[in-house]
Amino acid sequence: xxxxxxxxxxxxxxxxxxxxxxxxxxxxxxxxxxxxxxxxxxxxxxxxxxxxxxxxxxxxxxxxxxxxxxxxxxxxxxxxxxxxxxxxxxxxxxxxxxxxxxxxxxxxxxxxxxxxxxxxxxxxxxxxxxxxxxxxxxxxxxxxxxxxxxxxxxxxxxxxxxxxxxxxxxxxxxxxxxxxxxxxxxxxxxxxxxxxxxxxxxxxxxxxxxxxxxxxxxxxxxxxxxxxxxxxxxxxxxxxxxxxxxxxxxxxxxxxxxxxxxxxxxxxxxxxxxxxxxxxxxxxxxxxxxxxxxxxxxxxxxxxxxxxxxxxxx
Amino acid sequence: xxxxxxxxxxxxxxxxxxxxxxxxxxxxxxxxxxxxxxxxxxxxxxxxxxxxxxxxxxxxxxxxxxxxxxxxxxxxxxxxxxxxxxxxxxxxxxxxxxxxxxxxxxxxxxxxxx
Numbered sequence: 001x002x003x004x005x006x007x008x009x010x011x012x013x014x015x016x017x018x019x020x021x022x023x024x025x026x027x028x029x030x031x032x033x034x035x036x037x038x039x040x041x042x043x044x045x046x047x048x049x050x051x052x053x054x055x056x057x058x059x060x061x062x063x064x065x066x067x068x069x070x071x072x073x074x075x076x077x078x079x080x081x082x083x084x085x086x087x088x089x090x091x092x093x094x095x096x097x098x099x100x101x102x103x104x105x106x107x108x109x110x111x112x113x114x115x116x117x118x119x120x121x122x123x124x125x126x127x128x129x130x131x132x133x134x135x136x137x138x139x140x141x142x143x144x145x146x147x148x149x150x151x152x153x154x155x156x157x158x159x160x161x162x163x164x165x166x167x168x169x170x171x172x173x174x175x176x177x178x179x180x181x182x183x184x185x186x187x188x189x190x191x192x193x194x195x196x197x198x199x200x201x202x203x204x205x206x207x208x209x210x211x212x213x214x215x216x217x218x219x220x221x222x223x224x225x226x227x228x229x230x231x232x233x234x235x236x237x238x239x240x241x242x243x244x245x246x247x248x249x250x251x252x253x254x255x256x257x258x259x260x261x262x263x264x265x266x267x268x269x270x271x272x273x274x275x276x277x278x279x280x281x282x283x284x285x286x287x288x289x290x291x292x293x294x295x296x297x298x299x300x301x302x303x304x305x306x307x308x309x310x311x312x313x314x
Numbered sequence: 315x316x317x318x319x320x321x322x323x324x325x326x327x328x329x330x331x332x333x334x335x336x337x338x339x340x341x342x343x344x345x346x347x348x349x350x351x352x353x354x355x356x357x358x359x360x361x362x363x364x365x366x367x368x369x370x371x372x373x374x375x376x377x378x379x380x381x382x383x384x385x386x387x388x389x390x391x392x393x394x395x396x397x398x399x400x401x402x403x404x405x406x407x408x409x410x411x412x413x414x415x416x417x418x419x420x421x422x423x424x425x426x427x428x
Contacts, residue, residue, distance in 0.1 A: 069378045069397060070378070104380065104394075105380055105393070105394040105396060106393075106394060132417050133394070133417065136382055136393060136394035136416060136417060137391075137393060138384070138391055138416060175416075175419040176419075177419065178420060179418060179419045179420030179421075218420070219420075220419070220420055276355035276357075277355060277356030277377070277379065277418070278356075278379070279356070279377055279378050279379040280378050280379060
């Protein structure tokens with residue numbers, strides 16, 4: 001599975017270690033810049049160098065509780081594995097974000113199972129955004145019954161943690177006719193107001209389910225009005241935009257904005273355009289943990305590179 | 315007016331009954347097939363279907379990925395159809411009905427009722 005390697009803005013020279021991968025991604029705040037650290041690395045390395053930053057948060061995505069087909073008949077099991085991995089880390093993340101598709105079919109019992117499993121995660125408060133699989137009834141009743149309080153049932157909200165401003169956006173309830181996700185005018189106006197008056201030196205983390213840039217339009221892998229959101233974010237010195245949805249890692253850096261899509265804990269999907277659609281990808285069972293796990297750590301910077309190359313969960 | 319296959323065990327039982335019905339009454343089964351839409355490889359097939367007023371159309375999802383059947387005018391909306399789940403809707407009024415998948419909105423079809 002290929003991932004793009006971002007370009008090389010000089011300010012990111014501050015990063016001691018930057019690698020993506022894993023069943024989840026741990027983000028460290030190092031010198032004001034967020035550095036995602038591979039989970040297996042964080043879990044396995046005891047030396048201080050790898051953990052030099054301030055442990056900030058964990059990203060989990062696309063748990064798809066309720067999925068039970070060949071691509072992974074036990075998505076609860078792989079989520080448990082992920083949780084065990086996180087709980088075994090020497091340093092506990094202060095909070096967790098889930099970038100959507102918590103469930104597969106938006107069913108009440110799927111949400112119940114997901115919540116029960118995620119409550120075993122010792123990684124701070126859980127913050128969520130819905131994926132399209134969580135709101136298949138059109139209104140997201142089951143999702144908002146459980147997770148609506150953070151946003152007064154709007155779905156989008158913001159909060160601050162350790163000097164970082166976190167913004168949760170919903171791009172799965174306002175689809176564009178071409179299949180791309182959409183934020184909608186109300187949310188864009190809210191975003192503009194939320195950012196108004198904030199210092200440009202505030203590190204920003206934006207998280208949403210669908211990618212906030214167009215990775216592959218024929219499969220709807222993008223957000224039609226993301227550019228309008230980005231126009232409000234460009235003045236900030238450090239913006240990290242996190243998504244799930246495509247069950248594989250793709251990254252991009254554009255100016256001060258770093259985009260990153262996370263792996264799923266449930267099943268992989270094909271690379272863009274490879275096959276009739278973004279359906280669950282069946283791989284040999286011995287390969288699955290590596291597709292959900294920590295293979296293909298493909299963006300390594302500075303000294304820690306060698307430690308990351310072959311990290312796997314399997 | 316609308317129905318969706320629910321729990322797996324019941325679906326299997328219904329499936330077995332449907333097979334029996336199929337064997338017993340092939341003519342009826344063919345009539346139903348004429349108003350059937352298959353969802354496969356992220357497409358509605360056929361993408362354009364004409365039925366008579368009062369006909370019930372049945373959608374069946376064959377993909378491992380769930381899909382929904384949503385009318386763009388809000389007349390009906392299925393819940394998420396898992397693999398082999400079906401959804402039915404009875405068209406009581408003539409007209410042209412545009413349909414898409416609420417999870418993958420680039421999947422579209424048109425049902426003409428006359």
